[in-house]
Amino acid sequence: MTLAARFDGFADWCVGTSPLYERLARGVAGDAELLGLARVVPSDRSPPHVLLAAVHAELLRGVSHPLSTFYPSVADDPILVESENPFPSFRSFCLEHEERLHPILETRRTQTNAVRRCTALLPAFEFVSRLADREPLALIELGASAGLNLLFDRYDYEYNGDCVGNTDSPLCLSAAVRGDREPPIPNQFPRIDSRIGVDLNPLDVTDLDEARWLRALVWPEHTNRHRNLEQAISIAREDPPKLRRGDAVESFPDLLEKIPDSLPVCVFDTQLRYQLSDEQVEQLDESLTEAGKSRELYWLSGHRPAPECEHGIVLELGRVVDGNSVVEPIAAYNQHGAWIEWVGLTT
Ligand SMILES: C[S@@+](CC[C@H](N)C(=O)[O-])C[C@H]1O[C@@H](n2cnc3c(N)ncnc32)[C@H](O)[C@@H]1O
Structure with a gap:
């Protein structure tokens, strides 16, 4: 399966449960530069999970960026993705913070403890x-x-x-x-x-x-x-x-x-x-x-x-x-x- 198809598959999985991640994963699937960034994730892990969590971790750490206004876990009054497309902000965040994201993408795993x-x-x-x-x-x-x-x-x-x-x-x-x-x-x-x-x-x-x-x-x-x-x-x-x-x-x-x-x-x-x-x-x-x-x-x-x-x-x-x-x-x-x-x- 291509990397783009993995992001598309992830977006499908998000339907009805995370409109934000659905939009972001769909956006990454069609974006050569962000797919390049996701390729840093080691092959035994899930690039969509790790990339989205890496960005989320940076926002939770307090990095200031307009992207945070789309995240209900970070913003008090988040912008709904139905009213504004979050992907351009996500893209600019990833490219601006590429250096900081790299070590997270290289080392972290999907370890959701539910x-x-x-x-x-x-x-x-x-x-x-x-x-x-x-x-x-x-x-x-x-x-x-x-x-x-x-x-x-x-x-x-x-x-x-x-x-x-x-x-x-x-x-x-x-x-x-x-x-x-x-x-x-x-x-x-x-x-x-x-x-x-x-x-x-x-x-x-x-x-x-x-x-x-x-x-x-x-x-x-x-x-x-x-x-x-x-x-x-x-x-x-x-x-x-x-x-x-x-x-x-x-x-x-x-x-x-x-x-x-x-x-x-x-x-x-x-x-x-x-x-x-x-x-x-x-x-x-x-x-x-x-x-x-x-x-x-x-x-x-x-x-x-x-x-x-x-x-x-x-x-x-x-x-x-x-x-x-x-x-x-x-x-x-x-x-x-x-x-x-x-x-x-x-x-
Ligand atoms: C999706 S998480 C689930 C965590 C927990 N069991 C739960 O249900 O909340 C999967 C966990 O398995 C761990 N894992 C994956 N492969 C492993 C292996 N070969 N040996 C030990 N742990 C592994 C991962 O590091 C991760 O923490």
Whole structure:
């Protein structure tokens, strides 16, 4: 696929959810100079995500430019793209700040940490906890970014108006529940013995630049997501999650080895696998299966698009039963956690 086609594809993806990014990505797709700038992004990353986030990061850092007036995350009274085309401003920003953008484009990755995905993870962890006879779980998150989803039990939740969770938390994550089946939403959080995340580039919420990159990855119009992220960052700063730098597939056996055999392990990944090669995914599945043959281990993975659901993802549960790996869908969720649908059993 050409680079222009990738920007066009990104613009299509933004329809209905980010009119600003739709216009900007469409503009870049037809602009040889900006495509040249986007070519700086290493080939294993998504140039549209990284270029748009790099510009957003600079605006969030306070760089003054007329472009900022189009960004709801920066301007108090943003100009609507329906009334003025933001692309000429975006273009002039990129060309004026090319030098400053280069190192960001060369080094940063798409690492959006969508904390609202915890609305799907909470019933999934509860389900796993029931399968594990309520023994405390050892959590391992693969592709954890800043690890905000490892801290799922520091948040409050609201499902179709019903509140559960940590009611003292300043962050309330809400989701609409779809479908006929009741998700196993617990009154009390499942018990967690230990938690650790691994990422190629773990983001440290206590570092101003890294926290800004997390913010920059959230699309400018998504004000609720910005608010959730802000709260989650401040919660995580009080006691940051334990994260390790490394390749998830390579590090997994070592992480597992450090967990006592007596503990049931729950490995999870959300929106990681699309960033892995087919070989890495295969290797990961093999490692999970092998590990599941010799100890109690469950794995949750959200990566497959849900059929006929716009921006929906299937959450699968894997485990080894009678020596064979069994992977089944248990839920579907909106990519950012705005709705969930339970499709698995409830016990
Ligand atoms: C789109 S983010 C998702 C973050 C988080 N799981 C969530 O759902 O909010 C994908 C993360 O996977 C990480 N990643 C990509 N390839 C990886 C690999 N081979 N090993 C470890 N982490 C990886 C990226 O650095 C990024 O932080």
